[in-house]
Amino acid sequence: MTDEELMRAALAEAAAAGARGEVPVGAVVAIGGQLVAAAGNEREATSDPTAHAEILALRRAAAALGSWRLAGATLFATLEPCPMCAGALVAARVERVVFGAFDPKAGACGSLYNLCVDPRLNHELTVVSGLAGAEAAELLSTWFARRREPSP
Amino acid sequence: MTDEELMRAALAEAAAAGARGEVPVGAVVAIGGQLVAAAGNEREATSDPTAHAEILALRRAAAALGSWRLAGATLFATLEPCPMCAGALVAARVERVVFGAFDPKAGACGSLYNLCVDPRLNHELTVVSGLAGAEAAELLSTWFARRREPSP
Numbered sequence: 001m002t003d004e005e006l007m008r009a010a011l012a013e014a015a016a017a018g019a020r021g022e023v024p025v026g027a028v029v030a031i032g033g034q035l036v037a038a039a040g041n042e043r044e045a046t047s048d049p050t051a052h053a054e055i056l057a058l059r060r061a062a063a064a065l066g067s068w069r070l071a072g073a074t075l076f077a078t079l080e081p082c083p084m085c086a087g088a089l090v091a092a093r094v095e096r097v098v099f100g101a102f103d104p105k106a107g108a109c110g111s112l113y114n115l116c117v118d119p120r121l122n123h124e125l126t127v128v129s130g131l132a133g134a135e136a137a138e139l140l141s142t143w144f145a146r147r148r149e150p151s152p
Numbered sequence: 153m154t155d156e157e158l159m160r161a162a163l164a165e166a167a168a169a170g171a172r173g174e175v176p177v178g179a180v181v182a183i184g185g186q187l188v189a190a191a192g193n194e195r196e197a198t199s200d201p202t203a204h205a206e207i208l209a210l211r212r213a214a215a216a217l218g219s220w221r222l223a224g225a226t227l228f229a230t231l232e233p234c235p236m237c238a239g240a241l242v243a244a245r246v247e248r249v250v251f252g253a254f255d256p257k258a259g260a261c262g263s264l265y266n267l268c269v270d271p272r273l274n275h276e277l278t279v280v281s282g283l284a285g286a287e288a289a290e291l292l293s294t295w296f297a298r299r300r301e302p303s304p
Contacts, residue, residue, distance in 0.1 A: 048214055058201060063199065068196075068199050068200055120264055
């Protein structure tokens with residue numbers, strides 16, 4: 001699968017999360033263009049503060065591969081990862097992160113922090129930003145606008 | 153339980169993790185001095201890159217409370233949390249983190265980053281450092297020294 005196809009899979013996960021009442025963020029993990037794991041945000045459904053799409057996708061990929069080291073893996077996320085998720089990318093030794101929309105309020109892959117590119121940490125990864133970013137941002141802004149509408 | 157007793161529980165989790173072949177780090181979550189959840193590092197046993205003691209303790213506390221918002225909670229960790237774990241403390245709206253040893257190579261609560269005290273993020277928490285730090289550091293240095301010994 002191409003990067004664009006993999007990001008489309010992440011967008012589908014984001015849309016499904018939004019339909020379930022979760023903030024619509026999705027992520028997939030791929031190795032050599034092969035999709036290994038996918039997840040949407042599940043924080044509300046599971047009451048788990050760490051159940052961001054990126055964390056779930058990384059955990060599922062590690063379970064599928066039987067290793068916490070995700071060497072050669074790329075994580076595709078619809079939204080710029082937060083500090084927790086960017087830190088998890090480093091902890092999992094992910095090779096590359098590709099994200100859609102920037103998150104100026106919490107982004108840790110360029111906006112507020114750049115945790116994935118810090119030579120003091122024991123791993124660094126390539127960061128690609130803005131792939132299908134407009135679609136990812138649109139999903140989020142539509143979801144938040146609906147949430148603010150008064151109930152009928 | 154006092155802060156010292158709760159840190160002692162975290163140290164016991166760290167020692168148990170070390171005995172299982174994991175890097176010896178432990179964490180507990182308490183609310184109002186009551187222990188809610190405890191965990192040691194399980195990264196090797198579970199092949200989960202996110203299975204640091206702090207993440208597991210936060211997830212178990214949220215499961216016990218039925219909420220991802222850990223309002224009023226304190227996390228006690230034997231080692232300064234890394235970026236992933238510090239970000240999780242923010243994501244879980246933890247009120248206070250108390251840690252033992254500083255981690256100059258990956259610490260994100262004062263050493264390399266100070267993710268818990270950043271007014272740009274949507275939550276800030278109190279950071280207390282150095283409680284039983286010598287014991288926590290000793291557990292780690294002994295464990296790594298044993299690991300470097302040649303096999304018989």
